[in-house]
Amino acid sequence: MNLIEKIKILSDSAKYDVSCSSSGSDRKNKKGGIGNAAPAGICHSWTPDGRCISLLKVLFTNSCIYDCKYCINRSSNDVPRASFTPDELASLTINFYRRNYIEGLFLSSAICQSPDYTMEQLLKSVKRLREEENFNGYIHVKAILGASNVLIEETGKYVDRMSVNIELPSGESLKLLAPQKTKESIIKPMGLIKSGIIQNQEEKQRFKSAPKFVPGGQSTQLIIGATKDNDLKILKLSESLYHSYELKRVYYSAYIPVSKHPSLPAISMPPLLREHRLYQADWLLRFYGFNSGELLNERNPNFDELLDPKSDWALRNLDKFPVEVNKADYFMLLRVPGIGVKSAQRILQARRVSVLGFDDLKKLGIVLKRAKYFITCKGKYFPQRSIPTNSVSIRRNILSEDNIKIHENVEQLSFFTLFPGIMAAKENISRITGEL
Amino acid sequence: MMLYYIYDGTFDGLLTAIYDAYYEKDFPEQIVPLNSFTDNFLIRRHHIQTDMEKSRKVHDAIVKKISKNALGNIMYAYLSEHENAGIYILEYLRFGFKVGKIVDSYLSDDRVCNINKLVTKINREKHLLLGIIRFRLLQDNIYYAPIETQYNTACLLGKHFAERMADQIFVIHDVKRNYGVFYDKTKWFMSDIEINGGIEFHEKELFYQELWKQYFESITIKDRINPKLQANFMPKKYWKYLIEMK
Numbered sequence: 001m002n003l004i005e006k007i008k009i010l011s012d013s014a015k016y017d018v019s020c021s022s023s024g025s026d027r028k029n030k031k032g033g034i035g036n037a038a039p040a041g042i043c044h045s046w047t048p049d050g051r052c053i054s055l056l057k058v059l060f061t062n063s064c065i066y067d068c069k070y071c072i073n074r075s076s077n078d079v080p081r082a083s084f085t086p087d088e089l090a091s092l093t094i095n096f097y098r099r100n101y102i103e104g105l106f107l108s109s110a111i112c113q114s115p116d117y118t119m120e121q122l123l124k125s126v127k128r129l130r131e132e133e134n135f136n137g138y139i140h141v142k143a144i145l146g147a148s149n150v151l152i153e154e155t156g157k158y159v160d161r162m163s164v165n166i167e168l169p170s171g172e173s174l175k176l177l178a179p180q181k182t183k184e185s186i187i188k189p190m191g192l193i194k195s196g197i198i199q200n201q202e203e204k205q206r207f208k209s210a211p212k213f214v215p216g217g218q219s220t221q222l223i224i225g226a227t228k229d230n231d232l233k234i235l236k237l238s239e240s241l242y243h244s245y246e247l248k249r250v251y252y253s254a255y256i257p258v259s260k261h262p263s264l265p266a267i268s269m270p271p272l273l274r275e276h277r278l279y280q281a282d283w284l285l286r287f288y289g290f291n292s293g294e295l296l297n298e299r300n301p302n303f304d305e306l307l308d309p310k311s312d313w314a315l316r317n318l319d320k321f322p323v324e325v326n327k328a329d330y331f332m333l334l335r336v337p338g339i340g341v342k343s344a345q346r347i348l349q350a351r352r353v354s355v356l357g358f359d360d361l362k363k364l365g366i367v368l369k370r371a372k373y374f375i376t377c378k379g380k381y382f383p384q385r386s387i388p389t390n391s392v393s394i395r396r397n398i399l400s401e402d403n404i405k406i407h408e409n410v411e412q413l414s415f416f417t418l419f420p421g422i423m424a425a426k427e428n429i430s431r432i433t434g435e436l
Numbered sequence: 437m438m439l440y441y442i443y444d445g446t447f448d449g450l451l452t453a454i455y456d457a458y459y460e461k462d463f464p465e466q467i468v469p470l471n472s473f474t475d476n477f478l479i480r481r482h483h484i485q486t487d488m489e490k491s492r493k494v495h496d497a498i499v500k501k502i503s504k505n506a507l508g509n510i511m512y513a514y515l516s517e518h519e520n521a522g523i524y525i526l527e528y529l530r531f532g533f534k535v536g537k538i539v540d541s542y543l544s545d546d547r548v549c550n551i552n553k554l555v556t557k558i559n560r561e562k563h564l565l566l567g568i569i570r571f572r573l574l575q576d577n578i579y580y581a582p583i584e585t586q587y588n589t590a591c592l593l594g595k596h597f598a599e600r601m602a603d604q605i606f607v608i609h610d611v612k613r614n615y616g617v618f619y620d621k622t623k624w625f626m627s628d629i630e631i632n633g634g635i636e637f638h639e640k641e642l643f644y645q646e647l648w649k650q651y652f653e654s655i656t657i658k659d660r661i662n663p664k665l666q667a668n669f670m671p672k673k674y675w676k677y678l679i680e681m682k
Contacts, residue, residue, distance in 0.1 A: 003647060004646060004647060004650050007647055007650050007651050007654070008650055008654045011651050011654045011655050012654040012655075014655075015654070015655045015656070015657055016657070028599075029599055029600060029602050032602075032603060033602065033603070034600075034601065034602065034603055034604070035600055035601075036599055036600050038566070038596075042563070042566050042567045043567045043669070044567040044568065045567070045568065045652065045670065045678065045680055046665075046666045046669045046670045047652060047655055047656040047657075047666065048656050048661050048662070048663055048666050049656050049657045049658075049660040049661055049662055049665075049666070050660070050662040050663075050664075050665025050666045050668070050669065051657070051660070052669065053652070053655065054567075056651070057655065092647065095640075095644050096644070096647075096648060096651075098571065098573070098579065098601065098604060099570060099571045099572070099573070099579070099644060099648070100567075100569055100570055100571050100581070100597075100601075101570070101648050101679075137600075256657065256659050256660075269659075270659055270660065272660070346543055349540075349541050349543060350541060350542070350543040350544055352538070352541045353538060353541045353542055354542070354544065356544065359544070360543075360544035361544075363543065363544040363546075363549050364543050364544055
């Protein structure tokens with residue numbers, strides 16, 4: 001089989017992994033070597049679906065011994081199969097990299113022969129790139145479930161990011177759709193990588209020259225809409241992954257039916273809007289100081305599809321508003337719908353030298369469309385004939401401004417589905433917090 | 437009569453103009469590079485003689501009395517080639533010399549705001565270019581990337597690619613402005629470019645272009661097609677030299 005066919009098969013199978021981020025690592029080039037990592041990440045192209053290409057995202061092989069119902073590579077599926085060799089992968093990565101097509105490699109794999117055998121192949125490939133090709137660009141490798149600790153730890157020494165995909169957000173869903181996987185088998189490698197990272201950080205404090213271990217952190221992916229799990233359950237899971245496992249990113253992937261099975265829902269459109277709301281909420285958890293309990297609860301376990309999670313929260317907590325832009329602290333400013341990390345920081349900076357009015361806010365580039373219902377400047381509301389102050393009217397106003405869009409063109413909403421994580425807007429946040 | 441300062445288009449020329457405006461106690465209406473100047477009978481012209489000594493003095497004064505950041509800001513504003521860049525820079529510096537390094541906190545002041553808007557545009561284009569320039573391997577083992585940019589950002593790319601592609605000879609060619617970045621495996625520099633004759637690809641080049649196009653096609657999720665979103669992130673004006681968009 002020639003390389004064109006291989007790349008066709010093995011990237012086609014990898015595309016449902018949404019992670020493409022190349023951020024978070026500061027690996028430098030070595031003498032006589034090629035490549036380095038850009039801490040803020042760099043997108044190299046955008047496919048017609050609007051997702052960014054940052055890494056060469058391929059499977060090592062798509063021949064699988066498992067038969068997970070939701071997965072395109074399940075053993076019972078009749079699709080063409082292929083495998084790379086470590087040599088082919090190395091030369092492909094280097095040649096793409098030298099032409100500035102990519103930031104590096106994202107290598108995943110179906111399970112061929114055994115988890116250990118598969119992990120060994122991945123390790124061989126990245127070792128080859130690092131040691132023989134002297135490649136110092138970004139490498140993201142998937143930890144193979146069930147592979148031995150030694151292999152996972154060894155791989156961690158060569159890569160910038162590792163991930164274990166949880167895919168299905170609950171034990172019951174796993175049982176239903178991926179009976180070969182258990183919660184425990186997924187959590188185990190995550191714990192292993194986490195302790196490796198912590199140990200490495202301690203070493204780094206003592207010896208500056210200690211070798212890196214997964215410097216870009218670990219991430220995971222959850223599939224949205226393939227099972228009955230509600231948003232609250234998903235968000236709680238993400239929250240504990242950020243807290244207990246110190247993940248850098250949780251990705252959400254709207255379920256796209258790649259197979260038919262009685263256990264799977266029959267849907268015509270992937271739930272893109274729901275995915276978008278989860279990303280917004282995820283952002284609120286990581287950069288805005290919210291916790292999942294503030295955003296959702298057992299009585300309201302799913303996000304309002306019409307309204308973004310922050311506006312929804314603000315309308316349920318109107319007693320905390322309006323906030324005075326010239327006095328509110330950073331975290332309160334962040335809670336105002338329409339004010340993001342960058343806007344809040346600009347307000348703080350500009351406040352050092354002047355008292356801000358609404359005209360000043362506009363010059364700072366702050367969008368008042370939503371914010372105007374929740375803030376005052378010098379004690380006064382936005383000068384508009386009637387700014388409503390009760391939640392029903394505010395909600396109606398916000399929706400009538402948005403609704404036009406929703407009805408005109410449902411597609412437009414996915415405009416804001418800032419996808420794999422290093423888009424322009426997000427990049428600012430990453431530069432500020434270094435956290436992506 | 438409106439007083440126009442006309443400089444030679446170089447950054448040193450612009451800094452010389454700033455120097456002259458200060459020491460002549462002039463308030464020019466515009467500061468423009470010679471190649472984009474159009475005369476009319478209401479204009480009083482003052483041609484700036486680029487003077488490295490004056491330029492250096494302004495440079496040092498900015499760093500000392502305002503900040504390094506301010507120097508970076510006016511450099512970027514200059515690269516924007518905006519018709520008002522020159523006068524915006526003068527106004528920003530006048531304000532900066534008055535208030536010192538806190539100048540950049542005056543985010544809602546037009547003198548600062550005008551500069552910031554230009555800086556943002558340059559930053560955005562620079563970051564995009566880091567991702568979307570495409571090298572083609574030529575017969576003589578030179579990696580060659582033609583670009584057509586909106587702003588004069590080519591000079592901001594040298595450092596990044598020299599660090600990253602440390603072991604390959606490359607040229608980034610700003611086709612519109614006929615100059616570009618050269619890197620010879622030890623250092624990078626800017627130079628004029630004139631291409632004589634055709635460009636011959638390395639024998640392997642088209643093979644990798646084909647692989648890349650195949651990758652681009654098969655990584656696309658057909659259920660999520662959204663060309664507007666794609667063009668939003670990657671404006672069409674940059675597609676000309678993208679191998680995957682042909």
